Amino acid sequence: MGTDPTEPEVPGDAVGRRVSCDGERATVRYVGPVPPTAGLWLGVEWDNPERGKHDGSHNGVQYFTCRHAKGGSLVRPAKVSFGVDYVAAVKRQYCGDCDTEKEYIDGEGLSKKLSLDMLFSVLLCDSGVNGPGPEGEIRKMTPQVKWLDLSKTLVSCWEDVSSITKQLDHLEGLQLSSNRLQLLSEPSSHHEAFSKLKTLVLNSCDLTWPQILYCAPMWPQLETLSVEENNITELQRPDGVLQTLKSLSLSGNVLDKDSVLSVAALSRLEELNLSKTALSDLQFPDSSPGSLTAMFPALKTLYLDHNNITEWRVVDELAKLPSLVKLSCLRNGLVSKDGNPRTVTQLLIARLGRLVFLNRCQIHPDERKGAELDYLKMFGEEFLKAGGENQVDSQFTCQHPRYMSLVKKYGAPEEGELKKPESFALKNQLLKVRFVFPDDPERKPIEKKLPTSMVVQKVKGLLYRLLKIPAVDLKLTYTSPKMEGTEFELDSELKSLHFYSIEDGDQLPAEPSGQRQVKPPSRGRQR
DSSP: OOSSTTSOOOOTTOTTOEEEETTEEEEEEEEEOOTTSOSOEEEEEESSGGGOSBSSEETTEEOOOOSSTTOEEEEOGGGOBOOBOHHHHHHHHHTTTSSSEEEEEOTTSOEEEEEGGGOSEEEOTTSOBOSOOSTTHHHHHOTTOOEEEOTTOOOOBHHHHHHHHTTOTTOOEEEOTTOOOBOOSOGGGGGGGGTTOOEEEOTTSOOOHHHHHHHGGGOTTOOEEEOTTSSOOSOOOOTTSSTTOSEEEOTTOOOOGGGGGGGGGOTTOOEEEOTTSOOOOOOOTTSOTTSOOSSSTTOOEEEOOSSOOOOHHHHHHHTTOTTOOEEEOOSSOOOOTTOOHHHHHHHHHHHOTTOSEETTEEOOHHHHHHHHHHHHHHTHHHHHHTTHHHHOOHHHHHHOTTHHHHHHHHOOOOGGGSOOOOOHHHHHOEEEEEEEOTTOTTSOOEEEEEETTOBHHHHHHHHHHHHOOOGGGEEEEEBOGGGTTOOEEOOOTTSBTTTTTOOTTOEEEEEETTSSOOOOOOGGGOO
């Protein structure tokens, strides 16, 4: 096409093709002259709009158009690469100068030969792949492939992808991130090319949700779909498509919160990633506070990290999900009255009774019990003012849907057990206590300085971290040099060391519950 015989040949179908230039990828939008210069130019629209110089116009002439004001450039053909086909890329990646085999040294130092027809995964990220190559050659060369990575390549359209995958009869996983793929006129006609595909990754492909739904008939058996960092804003119901999905990641797309429920139509969905979606609210209007929603019936795992969730009522809405056992809710705006992040964690555990994992950590039974008891205390005063166990009002129930179930589990909080404001001096007064272990004479005593305001439940939690003895299996007593021969049982987990009048130097025997007889405690030293 160029006038200079030394100028590299440009394909006749160059417009719309993908190219790489100086480590960046772009789509060709124009091929032709740019007066007053001689020779051929390519007008390209960069994937990274900050890489360009203009919107396709130069010296007042519009040669092509771009979505971004500075997304385009004019470059010489010698500066770009149109890539290579799959067959050439695989040989270059896995065989070097060989044809189908390459020697390598295994973990035991033995020399072995790598045969392409035995590859189960082919990784061609950033390899410049632009199409299949000679007809039928892929099926001959790599017939066993189950996982294929074509991220950051130069494939231009779904037809290019289909022409490769239709020759991979065992393909189950496909990675296509950071590509720009033109849509097909009849996606359903290509479903055989993806008939066994279970996992598809389309991150950073500049796709909208309607485009994804349009392509979805190609993937009849898809179970995992990742479309992170795309151009998705509003979700529509996936009617008749994607109904086999078990995992969907929408992370990195700024979503309209009112459209999130559209994907509730995916009845088999077990995992949903809504991190970094600017989500601030989520409601299930089909159910009242404290009851279960019919939406997302199979959803077990939900990621909500890096969002704008500041209202605890959103957490109460999550409690409506019938199968939710794993939640990650880091970097949101949820706060507690005391401003302590650990209290936020406790509130999440207490409000979500079926949760097993929070923020990727398993919830220990003692941790759950402690969080629920603290929750009862924290809002106990409000509970009593709202009428208490027999006549609590509806407003309190709406604000704390799980509170009454915790009352049934542990009993209603009493006035004396509720957290009262403590003086600064009491809060900061430390006692030196000595933990001893009568049933384990080989274990050395442990001395600790503890605040007088520390409740028995927290003391047991400390011992669990030190000894790995679950708090539910632990019984605490204490003895004092002032009252030799008398042993007092710390029988209420919600009462503090100050309540029991424990003093500096007192000794706390710790043992598995139910193994020793404890002398009846004298209440003379208790307040």
